[in-house]
Amino acid sequence: MPRCPVEEGQWPACCIPLPISTASGFPPHSSAPNRHSAPLRLHSSIIPPMQVPGAVSEKGMPLGIDAATEEEYASQAKLLQEFSNIPIIDKAWIFKSDSANCSRAMFSVGQVNLLANKKRTVILSSHVSKTSKQSVDFQWTPFPIEMTGVSTVVPSPSGSKLLVVRNKENESPTQLEICGPSLLEKEIHIPQSVHGSIYNDKWFEGISWNHKETLIAYVAEEPSPLKPAFNDLGFKKEGCSEKDSGSWKAQGDWEEDWGETYSKKRKPSLFVVNINSGEVQAVQGISKSLSVGQVVWAPLSSHGCQNYLVFVGWSSENGPNQTPRKLGIKYCYNRPCALYAIRAPFQELKANEVPINDNEMDNFGTAINLTRGLSSAFFPRFSPDGRSLVFLSAKSAVDSGAHSATNSLHRIDWPADGKLQSSLNIIDVVPVVMCPEDGCLPGLYCSSFLSDPWLSDGCTMILSSVWGSTNVILSVNILSCEISRVTPNDSSYSWDVLALDEDNILAVSSSPIDPPQIKYGYHTGQMDQSNTWNWLNVSSPFARYSDKVKSFLSSLQFSILKIPVSDPSEILSNGARKPYEAIFISNKENKMDNACNPLIVILHGGPHSVSLTSYSKSSAFLSSLGYNLLIVNYRGSLGFGEEALQSLPGKVGTQDVNDVLAALDYVTGKGLVDVSKVAVLGGSHGGFLSTHLIGQAPDRFVVAAVRNPVCNLSLMLGTTDIPDWCYVEAFGSEGKDYFSEAPSAEYLKLFYNKSPISHLSKVKAPVLFLLGAQDLRVPVSNGLQYARALREKGVEVKVIVFPEDVHGIERPQSDFESFLNIGVWFKKYCK
Numbered sequence: 001m002p003r004c005p006v007e008e009g010q011w012p013a014c015c016i017p018l019p020i021s022t023a024s025g026f027p028p029h030s031s032a033p034n035r036h037s038a039p040l041r042l043h044s045s046i047i048p049p050m051q052v053p054g055a056v057s058e059k060g061m062p063l064g065i066d067a068a069t070e071e072e073y074a075s076q077a078k079l080l081q082e083f084s085n086i087p088i089i090d091k092a093w094i095f096k097s098d099s100a101n102c103s104r105a106m107f108s109v110g111q112v113n114l115l116a117n118k119k120r121t122v123i124l125s126s127h128v129s130k131t132s133k134q135s136v137d138f139q140w141t142p143f144p145i146e147m148t149g150v151s152t153v154v155p156s157p158s159g160s161k162l163l164v165v166r167n168k169e170n171e172s173p174t175q176l177e178i179c180g181p182s183l184l185e186k187e188i189h190i191p192q193s194v195h196g197s198i199y200n201d202k203w204f205e206g207i208s209w210n211h212k213e214t215l216i217a218y219v220a221e222e223p224s225p226l227k228p229a230f231n232d233l234g235f236k237k238e239g240c241s242e243k244d245s246g247s248w249k250a251q252g253d254w255e256e257d258w259g260e261t262y263s264k265k266r267k268p269s270l271f272v273v274n275i276n277s278g279e280v281q282a283v284q285g286i287s288k289s290l291s292v293g294q295v296v297w298a299p300l301s302s303h304g305c306q307n308y309l310v311f312v313g314w315s316s317e318n319g320p321n322q323t324p325r326k327l328g329i330k331y332c333y334n335r336p337c338a339l340y341a342i343r344a345p346f347q348e349l350k351a352n353e354v355p356i357n358d359n360e361m362d363n364f365g366t367a368i369n370l371t372r373g374l375s376s377a378f379f380p381r382f383s384p385d386g387r388s389l390v391f392l393s394a395k396s397a398v399d400s401g402a403h404s405a406t407n408s409l410h411r412i413d414w415p416a417d418g419k420l421q422s423s424l425n426i427i428d429v430v431p432v433v434m435c436p437e438d439g440c441l442p443g444l445y446c447s448s449f450l451s452d453p454w455l456s457d458g459c460t461m462i463l464s465s466v467w468g469s470t471n472v473i474l475s476v477n478i479l480s481c482e483i484s485r486v487t488p489n490d491s492s493y494s495w496d497v498l499a500l501d502e503d504n505i506l507a508v509s510s511s512p513i514d515p516p517q518i519k520y521g522y523h524t525g526q527m528d529q530s531n532t533w534n535w536l537n538v539s540s541p542f543a544r545y546s547d548k549v550k551s552f553l554s555s556l557q558f559s560i561l562k563i564p565v566s567d568p569s570e571i572l573s574n575g576a577r578k579p580y581e582a583i584f585i586s587n588k589e590n591k592m593d594n595a596c597n598p599l600i601v602i603l604h605g606g607p608h609s610v611s612l613t614s615y616s617k618s619s620a621f622l623s624s625l626g627y628n629l630l631i632v633n634y635r636g637s638l639g640f641g642e643e644a645l646q647s648l649p650g651k652v653g654t655q656d657v658n659d660v661l662a663a664l665d666y667v668t669g670k671g672l673v674d675v676s677k678v679a680v681l682g683g684s685h686g687g688f689l690s691t692h693l694i695g696q697a698p699d700r701f702v703v704a705a706v707r708n709p710v711c712n713l714s715l716m717l718g719t720t721d722i723p724d725w726c727y728v729e730a731f732g733s734e735g736k737d738y739f740s741e742a743p744s745a746e747y748l749k750l751f752y753n754k755s756p757i758s759h760l761s762k763v764k765a766p767v768l769f770l771l772g773a774q775d776l777r778v779p780v781s782n783g784l785q786y787a788r789a790l791r792e793k794g795v796e797v798k799v800i801v802f803p804e805d806v807h808g809i810e811r812p813q814s815d816f817e818s819f820l821n822i823g824v825w826f827k828k829y830c831k
């Protein structure tokens with residue numbers, strides 16, 4: 001029997017093929033894999049998908065599947081590789097130049113390296129000349145620079161210095177490099193006894209240069225605690241943190257972490273490095289129960305002496321909206337958090353200087369909570385004049401318990417004298433939108449802010465936000481609270497702001513059928529006039545895609561469909577009765593016989609997330625295989641106002657299932673579907689929906705593929721990092737109050753009844769399972785239990801477990817193997 005290929009350059013996933021149409025158990029030597037399991041073996045009837053054509057088994061027999069299937073794998077793998085090669089722009093920075101109308105741009109571009117199973121980042125630079133008001137010229141440097149071993153780069157505010165962070169493995173010191181215009185100026189090595197890796201996770205992450213560019217504040221893992229240690233003489237009193245041949249380290253107490261993707265991370269803590277001396281100090285005065293992130297420097301006070309840091313703190317203490325444990329934070333904006341200010345290290349208090357808070361002398365030196373009364377505050381940004389502190393809030397998510405919801409934007413007028421109090425007035429700039437008027441802002445849904453989001457008037461912020469099924473760029477005047485759409489009203493593409501070039505915008509735009517294109521936007525009228533931005537295409541430095549990909553994509557079309565709610569009952573809020581959306585991708589050419597392509601219904605997870613019209617490698621790949629795609633943003637998705645979003649918790653497994661079926665009816669009614677060839681694909685909550693659909697509507701789907709699906713809430717409850725999610729989605733907002741780590745048998749039954757597993761007996765469709773063995777969100781047991789139960793009743797099942805993958809299954813080879821198998825699985829049952 002062949003072994004799972006695990007050598008370099010091969011594919012590490014373990015396939016656990018479940019014999020087709022058989023009631024027998026797993027092959028005796030295959031087991032639910034985890035990282036401790038012995039190498040898994042493959043059942044002889046199913047061949048590892050990644051076997052290169054021509055490879056042979058231990059017995060000298062061709063390792064394959066039948067020749068036709070092998071051919072299918074080979075041709076789809078080739079196509080998927082073409083799609084995987086398309087580079088993706090990750091970030092960009094613009095630097096002022098000495099010459100007028102010129103600037104310099106630096107782009108961080110990501111590309112997968114399948115063979116090395118790594119994401120590769122390169123830096124590309126460009127000279128930008130605004131040749132006239134209507135044209136811009138980007139002169140690219142001839143070659144990209146690969147950022148091997150670099151975790152992140154952060155330019156200083158003036159653009160004259162660049163911080164390069166290298167987090168090292170194996171307990172080695174973290175390395176900071178400070179680069180000047182043409183050379184490395186300083187290298188600082190920070191041992192693990194000071195702190196661990198610097199966070200670069202896009203959430204706790206925060207790296208901020210001070211105004212003088214002499215200090216950098218940042219978030220890093222706190223140092224490892226001393227562990228109890230033993231030696232020949234017994235207990236070693238001083239403990240042990242380093243390797244010591246004469247003693248051994250015990251485990252010590254287990255500490256709660258922030259769950260999915262954070263299981264190996266120590267608490268995020270705040271540090272400041274002096275780049276001249278190389279000295280690093282931990283910021284004192286922050287409660288041990290706070291995890292910190294997103295630090296920025298506050299403006300200097302009017303007398304120019306005190307320097308404060310403003311940061312976000314997430315408490316792990318019991319409190320309002322809070323359990324006495326840390327719950328998973330990835331994708332969960334409902335964790336309470338607040339903005340805090342603390343005096344920065346490396347400064348002496350001068351004789352005439354007043355402490356941080358006149359009224360709270362005792363508190364001098366401890367962090368002040370600036371946003372008491374608001375359950376959530378994050379992404380702090382100071383306006384250029386230092387008078388306003390602007391931040392986003394996910395209070396709707398925290399207060400309702402939904403893991404993500406409509407955001408609001410707020411402002412605090414920052415005291416010019418630097419005298420801070422925790423009772424600062426919080427002004428609403430953009431409130432939560434409950435039920436948007438047609439064509440109007442549906443509310444804010446932002447996943448990041450630029451580090452410098454300001455236009456030259458100093459009060460207009462540029463940001464990206466979800467608007468229905470698209471991502472748009474908005475301008476927000478934080479003083480007048482006016483908000484306008486910067487990207488074209490009639491564009492169904494998705495846009496993201498990359499950087500500002502004074503009052504011009506560097507952005508990226510894409511669609512399901514158009515890979516990302518760099519855009520340069522300039523304003524044509526007064527700032528207060530909406531929709532007066534013009535957009536220029538920027539020449540791309542890299543071949544955007546091969547001729548093959550180009551020709552596939554140019555044969556496709558897409559549209560955003562408005563799907564009417566099928567049961568607009570009076571008891572629903574107004575927002576929940578409004579149409580929701582689906583993205584439909586199809587071939588431009590009608591087939592000769594007017595037959596439709598097979599259809600894949602694609603369902604996002606969350607459930608409070610959204611499928612956007614931005615380019616997606618996997619959707620483009622599936623479309624190019626000859627499928628139409630129906631990507632449904634069922635009610636509960638982000639981007640449609642708070643009432644529509646909040647209509648779902650308490651009704652998962654019914655309202656969302658009906659929305660998907662209604663969307664399918666809608667396209668079927670328009671003659672766009674061959675009803676005998678419908679597949680369904682979803683991950684996580686999208687997998688919950690997919691497995692519900694094949695159980696509740698077994699005649700409508702001929703095949704399914706699911707990635708880390710939620711199949712049994714009563715099993716998930718005791719194993720996931722977000723048991724609160726199960727309560728809120730199953731029972732609505734009040735589910736928060738029923739939350740318990742020890743659910744009663746009665747609750748377990750209710751959870752079971754709301755789960756796909758309760759409809760299992762009706763399932764007919766063959767199901768492909770793609771599972772991450774390290775997933776803490778929807779642990780592998782959920783998918784495996786359901787797969788085994790299906791197999792028990794004779795339904796065709798195939799399971800691939802990725803031993804090193806977490807919930808996202810994003811490691812390049814795992815992602816590749818997942819989508820290749822989805823392509824081949826669907827082809828087998830749906831062509």
Ligand SMILES: CC(=O)N[C@@H](C)C(=O)N[C@@H](C)C(=O)O
Binds near residue numbers: 604605710
């Ligand atoms: C909040 C959350 O993680 N929910 C999961 C059940 C889920 O659906 N996750 C989404 C974000 C996903 O797409 O993985």
